[in-house]
Amino acid sequence: MAVPDIRTPLPGPKAAALIARDAAVISPSYTRGYPLVIARGSGCAVEDVDGNTFLDCAAGIAVNATGHSHPDVVRAVTAQAQQFLHMSGTDFYYELQVQVAEALAAVAPMDGPVRAFFGNSGTEAIEACLKLARYTTRRQQIIAFLGGFHGRTMGALSLTASKTVQRRGFGPLVPGVTHAAFADCYRCPVGATPDRCAAECLDPLEQQTLVQLVSPDEVAAVVVEPIQGEGGYLVAPDQFMQRLRDLTSRHGILLVVDEVQSGMGRTGRMFAVEHSGVQPDMVAIAKGIASGLPLGVALARAALMTWPPGAHASTFGGNPVACAAALETIRLLNEQLIRNAAVVGERLKAGLTALVDKHPLIGDVRGRGLMVGVELVKDRTTKERAPEVRNAVVNAAFRRGLLILGAGRNTVRFCPPLVLTAAEADTAVRLFDEALTEVASTSS
Numbered sequence: 092m093a094v095p096d097i098r099t100p101l102p103g104p105k106a107a108a109l110i111a112r113d114a115a116v117i118s119p120s121y122t123r124g125y126p127l128v129i130a131r132g133s134g135c136a137v138e139d140v141d142g143n144t145f146l147d148c149a150a151g152i153a154v155n156a157t158g159h160s161h162p163d164v165v166r167a168v169t170a171q172a173q174q175f176l177h178m179s180g181t182d183f184y185y186e187l188q189v190q191v192a193e194a195l196a197a198v199a200p201m202d203g204p205v206r207a208f209f210g211n212s213g214t215e216a217i218e219a220c221l222k223l224a225r226y227t228t229r230r231q232q233i234i235a236f237l238g239g240f241h242g243r244t245m246g247a248l249s250l251t252a253s254k255t256v257q258r259r260g261f262g263p264l265v266p267g268v269t270h271a272a273f274a275d276c277y278r279c280p281v282g283a284t285p286d287r288c289a290a291e292c293l294d295p296l297e298q299q300t301l302v303q304l305v306s307p308d309e310v311a312a313v314v315v316e317p318i319q320g321e322g323g324y325l326v327a328p329d330q331f332m333q334r335l336r337d338l339t340s341r342h343g344i345l346l347v348v349d350e351v352q353s354g355m356g357r358t359g360r361m362f363a364v365e366h367s368g369v370q371p372d373m374v375a376i377a378k379g380i381a382s383g384l385p386l387g388v389a390l391a392r393a394a395l396m397t398w399p400p401g402a403h404a405s406t407f408g409g410n411p412v413a414c415a416a417a418l419e420t421i422r423l424l425n426e427q428l429i430r431n432a433a434v435v436g437e438r439l440k441a442g443l444t445a446l447v448d449k450h451p452l453i454g455d456v457r458g459r460g461l462m463v464g465v466e467l468v469k470d471r472t473t474k475e476r477a478p479e480v481r482n483a484v485v486n487a488a489f490r491r492g493l494l495i496l497g498a499g500r501n502t503v504r505f506c507p508p509l510v511l512t513a514a515e516a517d518t519a520v521r522l523f524d525e526a527l528t529e530v531a532s533t534s535s
């Protein structure tokens with residue numbers, strides 16, 4: 092499939108017809124940034140129902156780790172579908188679920204034995220971590236971070252603090268959650284730079300919140316994304332993660348890393364937390380783990396996962412077809428795709444960084460591996476956010492055949508399949524450059 096190849100106005104006639112039907116019957120709570128109606132995909136290429144093709148740097152929100160319909164994944168899924176579709180790993184045994192748990196144990200970012208709990212999504216992985224943290228510590232309080240996104244079920248939503256629309260109207264949420272400031276290094280509150288940073292942004296948590304508001308011996312867990320995803324692709328510096336580990340260890344608090352978006356090879360390591368050398372107590376995994384099939388995992392140090400039969404379970408969690416996809420995905424990640432994410436991710440980031448001189452709209456380019464964000468601002472000095480411009484750029488890119496997504500208030504995110512080639516990365520940069528040029532000329 093040659094990409095991009097735009098043959099109709101967008102949306103084309105078939106896409107427009109489907110979108111009209113969708114508008115009548117689908118929940119209006121979904122956030123569709125532009126009118127893409129997919130017909131099929133292969134690798135990083137997507138074809139819509141009108142025959143237009145696009146370069147996919149969104150991957151179904153960082154999910155299609157091995158690319159669209161990777162032949163090895165499709166083969167494994169098909170073979171498993173012919174054996175059995177479901178048996179509920181909560182009540183019966185099957186080898187695939189054990190194999191995925193073993194494969195995850197082999198790559199877990201912590202030493203020693205680990206155990207896996209299977210759900211179907213990121214939010215379920217977080218719910219499991221929350222429940223397990225409370226259960227095992229017998230403490231109730233949780234610390235999460237402003238800007239964080241952990242899902243939309245009531246427990247996970249209580250941690251989520253990304254946009255008010257996600258919480259508005261749904262209260263009261265789960266009590267016992269306190270939010271702290273995250274590391275926004277582009278807007279560092281103490282004006283530090285990477286070489287002069289001792290993660291001072293954690294001072295208020297350590298010296299005020301945990302002194303004046305919440306007693307640390309009542310805190311079950313600190314839940315953190317090593318790179319905030321929905322929050323705007325903010326990379327926590329290594330010192331931040333290290334200081335959190337130190338703080339939590341001192342008070343017997345569990346450190347839970349939400350790797351739903353940043354995990355499974357995306358940042359050039361299996362888990363983003365590995366970049367900091369920090370070993371967490373639990374890891375929430377979903378999105379990329381099964382290349383597009385629904386699977387969520389709460390991975391915990393084995394010593395913590397001692398809840399009794401009946402304490403927590405999910406009928407569909409660890410579905411055998413999803414597990415077959417996960418096993419194949421983990422193999423492909425280990426064999427080549429994590430490395431590819433690191434190498435091609437560097438190239439993508441370098442290409443985007445090279446646009447800084449040309450486009451005053453770009454305030455910051457950041458990320459790790461194939462998790463790259465470009466923050467757009469109205470003015471580089473004041474760093475005033477440019478949300479409308481961001482939305483316009485995402486749409487202009489779409490019209491040129493590049494699929495990207497917004498993140499946070501004014502950031503564009505690139506989270507392509509990890510099979511992205513160097514040539515495709517260059518194409519993405521070129522199309523993004525053109526989109527910026529178009530928007531700059533119309534908005535000035």
Ligand SMILES: Cc1ncc(COP(=O)(O)O)c(C=O)c1O
Pocket residue numbers: 152212213214215217240241242243316320321349350351352353377378
């Ligand atoms: C970091 C993070 N955690 C949790 C979730 C929730 O995952 P899901 O939508 O699969 O419930 C997301 C989804 O975007 C996420 O990015």
